[in-house]
Amino acid sequence: MLAIAATLIVDPFVFRLAIFTLACFVGYFVVWSVTPALHTPLMAVTNAISSVIIVGALIAVSAHGVTREFGFIATTLAAVNIFGGFLVTQRMLAMYKKKG
């Protein structure tokens, strides 16, 4: 019985790989549809969202010792990016105006 159960369980890594692979395709199609005029804001906003690495940093702060210090540094760095990235994107996007 145990052996049968084991073969039915898929390694969670495979699920993550599936999510990752599909997200790559989603990224591919979404980014091709971005107008070239907005490529600079695209870089700024991808910068901001890649700082979602802050989730790892925040968990590290809940540890003790040197891990907490790593977490503190990483949180600070990612926070610069999150606030800086989204705000500078917003500033840029506010400048794009239509004729008239």
Add this chain to the structure above:
Amino acid sequence: MTNLAALLYLVSGVLFIQALRGLSSPETARKGNLYGMAGMAIAILTTLAHAHLSFGGTMLVLVALFIGGTAGAVIARRIAMTAMPQLVAAFHSLVGLSAVFVAAAALYSPEVFGIENADGSLHMQSLIELSLGVFIGAVTFSGSVIAFAKLNGNMSGKPIILPKRHIVNLALLGGAAFLVLILVATHGEGSIAHTLFWLLTLVALVFGVLLIIPIGGADMPVVVSMLNSYSGWAAAALGFTLENTALLITGALVGSSGAILSYIMCKGMNRSFISVIMGGFGETAAAAEDDGIERTVKRGAAEDAAFIMKNAGKVIIVPGYGMAVAQAQHALKEMANLLKEEGVEVKYAIHPVAGRMPGHMNVLLAEADVPYDDVFELEDINSEFGSADVAFVIGANDVTNPAAEDDPSSPIYGMPVLKVWEAGTVMFIKRSLGAGYAGIENPLFFRDNTMMLLNDAKKMVEEINKAL
């Protein structure tokens, strides 16, 4: 981790997709940015709710968010639009460094992330993912620092070619792979694992520096996009380690976004990605072009340029990096307005690699309040130069070089260019008659229907405005 948290991370990943989706048009882009912010807020709050932070830990998080947030907000508010390429490079370096520290935290305390085995050791799989994360993160960091220095002028934009650099790079990659192997053998336990981790970081840092220094200034748009991509792959690798969906999705999005931008930039220069990475472009071309023949150029004054353009039916403006350096975009917009008052049709033509990063020119024109429906991409406007009376080239050179079409010996042969020479008159605003960034002379300068306006771009446009 509870199922609720996992679902919330998924929601934030979907919101990030929406943020990029919005950028398909300027009308939807602002809303997209708000989706992005919402996604980030959800990811942070979900983590804080599940992180079991003590009071001290909470205080630390608040201090870190306050310091980082204030710094980021101040930078975002103050930065000049012309400095956007170096700002983006600086931001990439922060993502990279942050990834290094998160990977270090996962190695030092796997138990807080819930990724350790029963005996406290780490899976081989986790260690490999973590090593990939730290390696790409450190390369992103040091590479971006060099890119920043080059873009910001702290370092010359010229390629630095070290002897045997390809062998050194391969050796570094081999060394890194070897370090990862031993790291896996330690199961991530003990101070030996920590030492190996930091050695790996060091190798990656050196590799990042060596990767970017041979790449010349003209190839910077590719470098900036490439580092953008790397910062995404670093996040994705850590998403695997930390088993976090938000990180996985974001990493994949950012990674593919940067890769596509690199591809578009390479295509805009007719170069292969490999040749850009190998570096050394634009170091020898200038000498080869100098054939010793004295050629004459027709120099013009601001008044002449103003007169011709005032009487033209259609003027196409081609901005390049020179416009950014001289901060001439506002004066240029004023010129366009004066011309429109005279009944002249004014359009802007943008080459994909004009400037130092993808979309650089579009942002500067947007800053100067140029409506985006006056601005056209290469393929949409190239057929119109024939019907234009004046092509007004401001601070661009290589992207208008006809040698790319008719001179197979030119280093830029095959690169798509703006056919400015088909216009009735071509005006070039340049500081001097020197070659372009790629070190290639532009034969257009010596043609009869070309008028050279030699001066600082901003001063020249202001003088033209006075004459109008």
